[in-house]
Amino acid sequence: MKKPVTVRLPFSTELEESYVVKQGAELNLTCVPVESPNVTVEWTRSNGRSLDDLVFPNDTNILQLRDIQKSENYSCLAESILYGHVNRTKIIIVQDFPIAPENLNVSKVTGSSLRLDWSYPTSYLEWIGAGVQHFTIRIYPRILGNPHFEISGITERHHTFQQLNHSLEYMFCVRAVNLIGNGSLSKCSNAKTKGP
Structure with a gap:
């Protein structure tokens, strides 16, 4: 025990x-x-x-x-x-581990950038400082031998990616982090940057 x-x-x-x-x-x-x-x-x-x-x-x-x-x-x-x-x-x-973010949406796609938005329910815990501390985005470039990477510390419910490769498909998943730890990954969303 x-x-x-x-x-x-x-x-x-x-x-x-x-x-x-x-x-x-x-x-x-x-x-x-x-x-x-x-x-x-x-x-x-x-x-x-x-x-x-x-x-x-x-x-x-x-x-x-x-x-x-x-x-x-x-x-x-x-x-x-x-x-x-x-x-x-x-x-x-x-408090328990946070739930997974929902409704991932990709917009403003160019050859080298895009914007990812998601939703997350607001709870009373956020008003007393014990809600979600930040979000982490996991990115999977769809290219052979290229591992995934993460961006952490995002405090908004959106993020704009810069310096992406053109004509490449990416898969994005988001998780919330609170004082207890990392929550589950969201359902992933796919997007392809525009060609040259």
Whole structure:
């Protein structure tokens, strides 16, 4: 069995932070309270429900999350006589490998260039910074002995290729990449550059 990832919630930061995991992941959240004697720690979900049943038996600072199935906010409330109440939240985002882009379309074909467009559904994950990070295009020149190559880091849903060989057929496939990794390749699209 894999050891769970441990994520610390330091009290030196004021901002809510997110952490992306795959569905079914295991995670330990560690609350790091202000150095103070007699600190009590309580964990809650976004709905306010106490999570006492998920803490380590002898250490209430550590919340054990197993088989995570949905995105959720987890809050750690530390209380001490010296510092009062301090609350920190970690947003756990459940994400899987991205789906394949769709509807590849080639346009603006010349003897040395062409434009490739595709569609990709927008999800709520993109609005919180955990959606598709970029796209990668795999290009197969249809010439004997010429291997495929890739262009990575494309942030738009289109790309214009320059300096292609004239009168040559190419096959293009696109994949999305997110924080979890590479998604599946799309259905490929073929195009031939114009002759001289």
